[in-house]
Amino acid sequence: MPAERLLPTTEAEDLLALTREIARAELAPLAAEYEEAERFPREQFRLLGRSGLLGLPYPEKWGGGELPYEVYLQVLEEIACAWMSVGVGLSVHTMSCYALIEYGTEEQRERWLPEMLGGDLLGAYALSESHAGSDAAALSTRAARDGDDFVVNGAKAWITHGGQADFYTTMVRTSDDGGRGISCLLVDAKTPGLSAAPPERKMGLTGSTTTQMIFEDARVPADRLLGAEGEGLKIALSSLASGRLGIAACAVGLAQAALDEAVAYASGRIQFGKSIIEFQGLEFMLADMAAAVESSRATYLEAARRRDRGLPFSRQASIAKLVATDAAMKVTTDAVQVLGGAGYTRDFPVERYMREAKVPQIFEGTNQIQRMVIARELRRS
Amino acid sequence: MPNIVVLVKQVPDTYSERKLAESDHTLDRDSADAVLDEINERAVEEALLLKEAQGGEVTVVSVGPDRATDAIRKALSMGADKAVHVSDEALRGSDVLQTAKVLAAAVGKVEGYDLVIAGNEASDGQAGAVPAILAELLGVPQLTHARKVELDGTTLKVERESEEGITRLEASLPAVVSVGEKINEPRYPSFKGIMAAKKKPVETLTVADLGIDAGEVGLGNAWTSVLEAAPKPPRTAGQRVTDEGDGGSKVAEYLVAQKLI
Numbered sequence A: 001m002p003a004e005r006l007l008p009t010t011e012a013e014d015l016l017a018l019t020r021e022i023a024r025a026e027l028a029p030l031a032a033e034y035e036e037a038e039r040f041p042r043e044q045f046r047l048l049g050r051s052g053l054l055g056l057p058y059p060e061k062w063g064g065g066e067l068p069y070e071v072y073l074q075v076l077e078e079i080a081c082a083w084m085s086v087g088v089g090l091s092v093h094t095m096s097c098y099a100l101i102e103y104g105t106e107e108q109r110e111r112w113l114p115e116m117l118g119g120d121l122l123g124a125y126a127l128s129e130s131h132a133g134s135d136a137a138a139l140s141t142r143a144a145r146d147g148d149d150f151v152v153n154g155a156k157a158w159i160t161h162g163g164q165a166d167f168y169t170t171m172v173r174t175s176d177d178g179g180r181g182i183s184c185l186l187v188d189a190k191t192p193g194l195s196a197a198p199p200e201r202k203m204g205l206t207g208s209t210t211t212q213m214i215f216e217d218a219r220v221p222a223d224r225l226l227g228a229e230g231e232g233l234k235i236a237l238s239s240l241a242s243g244r245l246g247i248a249a250c251a252v253g254l255a256q257a258a259l260d261e262a263v264a265y266a267s268g269r270i271q272f273g274k275s276i277i278e279f280q281g282l283e284f285m286l287a288d289m290a291a292a293v294e295s296s297r298a299t300y301l302e303a304a305r306r307r308d309r310g311l312p313f314s315r316q317a318s319i320a321k322l323v324a325t326d327a328a329m330k331v332t333t334d335a336v337q338v339l340g341g342a343g344y345t346r347d348f349p350v351e352r353y354m355r356e357a358k359v360p361q362i363f364e365g366t367n368q369i370q371r372m373v374i375a376r377e378l379r380r381s
Numbered sequence B: 001m002p003n004i005v006v007l008v009k010q011v012p013d014t015y016s017e018r019k020l021a022e023s024d025h026t027l028d029r030d031s032a033d034a035v036l037d038e039i040n041e042r043a044v045e046e047a048l049l050l051k052e053a054q055g056g057e058v059t060v061v062s063v064g065p066d067r068a069t070d071a072i073r074k075a076l077s078m079g080a081d082k083a084v085h086v087s088d089e090a091l092r093g094s095d096v097l098q099t100a101k102v103l104a105a106a107v108g109k110v111e112g113y114d115l116v117i118a119g120n121e122a123s124d125g126q127a128g129a130v131p132a133i134l135a136e137l138l139g140v141p142q143l144t145h146a147r148k149v150e151l152d153g154t155t156l157k158v159e160r161e162s163e164e165g166i167t168r169l170e171a172s173l174p175a176v177v178s179v180g181e182k183i184n185e186p187r188y189p190s191f192k193g194i195m196a197a198k199k200k201p202v203e204t205l206t207v208a209d210l211g212i213d214a215g216e217v218g219l220g221n222a223w224t225s226v227l228e229a230a231p232k233p234p235r236t237a238g239q240r241v242t243d244e245g246d247g248g249s250k251v252a253e254y255l256v257a258q259k260l261i
């Protein structure tokens, strides 16, 4: 049963219809094959770009769709429902444009945003390093000022779209002053001295390339500094607050896909002379899965509406990310259970969904870190 | 610069389960998602390609209930310029003759049309007769089942594909063309197209606006009627042949028993 949505406008309804059409015809049929082959769906991102989906929440004057998060996130959910790697990629791309939108100068925005939102380019967001994951403020990739350039040395880790992206919104160390010594650079992928390490060999989300990005005396023009020097960590964290909403929406899409698959299988599979969906033990499991999907959706939408109204939303975003990604893990695991032995094979997509569901509990702040964010706000109140 | 009319129809999504109403065997429009028929997307695409190459204007014409506006908006968001929507309770259950008559009157509302493009057959009714009837009513040439369309000034050339082979047709404008599956790959609308569609004019007309008597259309006055309808029987399990060295002859025996060989 596809998600039933309450959308604010006819245009939003048409946009969701377009998204479902693209998801159904262009994404879903390729997902299993590409994931198996660990192949990055670059062409599919170009199609999303041509359709105007790579800049939905950003201002129209720079080529965005100027849509509320409430609508953008539901588009994202539908994409992730058809293909998680593409959903996550769309979310990461959107997040990678955030720093320039919110912290760039007018001149910087006019220069780069139309291309970044225009559909041809793909972005990446580079904060993590091998020794600085949850403790991102410990990052040590160094950018030293030299004339009109920053000379960057170090290695960013776990970069989604590493080696595939056209630009990297990169957090670097510009002074030793801990969290206040971090700055944000918009790095062009063609910068000499920047290279991608071989892709990580992951448990899931294998269509999405994840690599270290190595900076060796990479010269980044100083006019690519976003915000003030030392503002980088603040920029990074506020990007993540919005990014987490994206991950929550992707997790709901993934869980919905698993639920749909489980319901379809349970309706067709006969044991003891009945469809297995007629056994209460199984039916209640499916009901719990539906409840998890729909309550997660409601949770991210509530956070999105706060953001759209200009209200503080970081606690709600962390709650949405925590709730939706934990729910997706449970729902996808239960979907494997509903399919029995078939669910454990690669002939059905649910084992892949289960592998894909693990990583949203880890990236953009592990779910332990989300709890810290939530608890910190509780302490403050 | 051709002035092109494209006929579009809203149909139940072929991905969903499609049903007829039990009472009168008309389409149960609530049972399935309604979408712009894919063959009409190809018709719109062909019109847009002509317009992009030669200029002109593309008007979509649709006969259907109120909610057919969704299908019309889809055509507009792909890039058509404006629309005429004939919507009237009296039209419910109309057959191909009545529908073509209404379409002919609606096309007549588009001043100075040069070319009408339609899909060769809707995925719901599958009568495949409307384009030909329409051409007859308009008194213009019909170039049906096109897999390729070329327009040079007022000369229209079409390749028609049928089981017998390819026929090359030529006619002067104005004319009616119906296109088949192979004509093109329709574009997706873009978000910009969706936003632009909001501002494009849609003229909504009743049968009275077209000078047609409501008593001539609708289920009660149709020339044809559906007497009975039954869903396709579900596929049965079939017969399994296990190959124990004699699989080939067992299959052959089965086919002989079915009088297939």
Ligand SMILES: Cc1cc2nc3c(=O)[nH]c(=O)nc-3n(C[C@H](O)[C@H](O)[C@H](O)COP(=O)(O)OP(=O)(O)OC[C@H]3O[C@@H](n4cnc5c(N)ncnc54)[C@H](O)[C@@H]3O)c2cc1C
Residues within 6 Å of the ligand: A092, A124, A125, A126, A127, A128, A130, A131, A132, A133, A134, A135, A157, A158, A159, A160, A161, A202, A205, A210, A359, A362, A363, A364, A365, A366, A367, A368, A369
């Ligand atoms: C597929 C994938 C894609 C990624 N994409 C990107 C990307 O595009 N850009 C980017 O910058 N990063 C990316 N990351 C990195 C990701 O954000 C980090 O992996 C994540 O922040 C966790 O860091 P870590 O792996 O170093 O784990 P660690 O920080 O070492 O954590 C290990 C464990 O300790 C727990 N832990 C740590 N600190 C605490 C604490 N204070 N209290 C309680 N528990 C704690 C964690 O929750 C976790 O369970 C990606 C990661 C993956 C796997």
